[in-house]
Amino acid sequence: MHAEKLQSFVLSSLDYGDSDRIVSLFTLEHGRIKAFARGARKSRKRFGPALEAFARIDVQARIKEGLSTLQQADIISIYPAIRADLERIAHALYACELVDVITPEGHPIPRLYRLLAAYLDRLETEAAVEGDRRFFEVNLLNILGYRPSLESCTRCDSPFMEGGAWLQEGGETVCRFCCAGGKQLSSATLKALSACLKTGIFGQIDFPAASMQQAGYLLDEAISAHSGRRLRSLEFLQQISG
Amino acid sequence: MLTKSSSLMRLVGELKKLPGVGERTALRLAFHLLKSPGNLTALSEALVDVKEKVRACSTCFAITENDPCAICSGNRDAAAVCVVENSQDLMSLERSNAWHGVYHVLEGAISPLSGIGPSSIRIAELLARVEAGGVSEVVIATNFTVEGEATALYLTKVLKPTGVKVTRLAHGIPLGSDIEFVDAATVQWALQGRNEL
Numbered sequence: 114m115h116a117e118k119l120q121s122f123v124l125s126s127l128d129y130g131d132s133d134r135i136v137s138l139f140t141l142e143h144g145r146i147k148a149f150a151r152g153a154r155k156s157r158k159r160f161g162p163a164l165e166a167f168a169r170i171d172v173q174a175r176i177k178e179g180l181s182t183l184q185q186a187d188i189i190s191i192y193p194a195i196r197a198d199l200e201r202i203a204h205a206l207y208a209c210e211l212v213d214v215i216t217p218e219g220h221p222i223p224r225l226y227r228l229l230a231a232y233l234d235r236l237e238t239e240a241a242v243e244g245d246r247r248f249f250e251v252n253l254l255n256i257l258g259y260r261p262s263l264e265s266c267t268r269c270d271s272p273f274m275e276g277g278a279w280l281q282e283g284g285e286t287v288c289r290f291c292c293a294g295g296k297q298l299s300s301a302t303l304k305a306l307s308a309c310l311k312t313g314i315f316g317q318i319d320f321p322a323a324s325m326q327q328a329g330y331l332l333d334e335a336i337s338a339h340s341g342r343r344l345r346s347l348e349f350l351q352q353i354s355g
Numbered sequence: 356m357l358t359k360s361s362s363l364m365r366l367v368g369e370l371k372k373l374p375g376v377g378e379r380t381a382l383r384l385a386f387h388l389l390k391s392p393g394n395l396t397a398l399s400e401a402l403v404d405v406k407e408k409v410r411a412c413s414t415c416f417a418i419t420e421n422d423p424c425a426i427c428s429g430n431r432d433a434a435a436v437c438v439v440e441n442s443q444d445l446m447s448l449e450r451s452n453a454w455h456g457v458y459h460v461l462e463g464a465i466s467p468l469s470g471i472g473p474s475s476i477r478i479a480e481l482l483a484r485v486e487a488g489g490v491s492e493v494v495i496a497t498n499f500t501v502e503g504e505a506t507a508l509y510l511t512k513v514l515k516p517t518g519v520k521v522t523r524l525a526h527g528i529p530l531g532s533d534i535e536f537v538d539a540a541t542v543q544w545a546l547q548g549r550n551e552l
Contacts, residue, residue: 125468130374130375131374131375161538161540161541162499162500162538162540162541163538163540165500165501166468166501167501168540187539188538188539188540191540191543193540193543193544193547196501196504197504197508198508199505199508199509199512202501202504202505202508203467203505206467206468206501207467209468210467210468345467345468345469345470346467346468348467348470348472349465349467349472350467352472352473353509
């Protein structure tokens, strides 16, 4: 089996034994993979700081089902500006954990790879703001096919009118005739989220304060339903942002 | 034939619990101990003693047999506190003979991906120590990993309002190394932190 050269982001790493590491990588070519890095904690020459969370690296790896083997890693960027700012670190780690828990293993998703790259590049040059996080989340859900309906009721298919939609468990959005309680999402919130999907560029959409809060309710609910567990980094992110 | 409950197999089972020790290494160590000419009383006593006598210093949380530890009760500059992640890091700094202040051991680092937040490590105790007065400088010597950096930035955020001087260990190209073989990220950090001569 020959080694492949892959473009990747480090999503997380776990110390193994005295000197090894198991890393979760999000690669352009194979999607999310787990890889064994022998001697990663001992040998500065082979891996150096390359296996730190949210580092962008080129790796040589032998791809195997389950656990691949990492042979070498070359750093493209460790995002020094992100590492120098607590809020940016919290946002970058959240993005990595989200990709780590919500994506299937071994399936390439180039659009999501580019989205993660764009978000980390954005965090490297701009302050971490909630609008960018929500932009990342709605696009991620869209790419994975988990996007909540922003145009019509998921139960009766009637288009959302000026009153907007009502949020149900699991991120389901319904019209006022089908709803049985739940938080109301204004049409401005739905439009802002739809616009996030159309522009594809960070920083283009301004969420009014009320819409930001409503978008947060919807996206948090949808992510929680699809990730299956509460993200560990979310608590820290909320603590830092608050 | 030895059974699972034999003392040798029990010893193998206990050795296997140590980090980095697998079945074969545990078996090798057990046979080495079995065949060693001297008696094993000294080793067994040392094992019992380390568990019974070693504890955390109530001031700095470094491991010690006497509370407060030798550093906290010694003739050190108590106005300068060096913050480290664990007692092994403290020992490394002590080996350098370059630090004459005292320490504060956090017993970990903020690691959001592992669910370790500020309240899981000894940050509140550090803050209480600074707020009690008598500390003029806090040197942050956490690791240069994402977790170490997050911890350093969080400490800076909570310590700055107290008015204490907060500093961070310098980082860059290791002594005795050729730039040719240093990774790009370290060179990048070294350039950002360059000094005027």
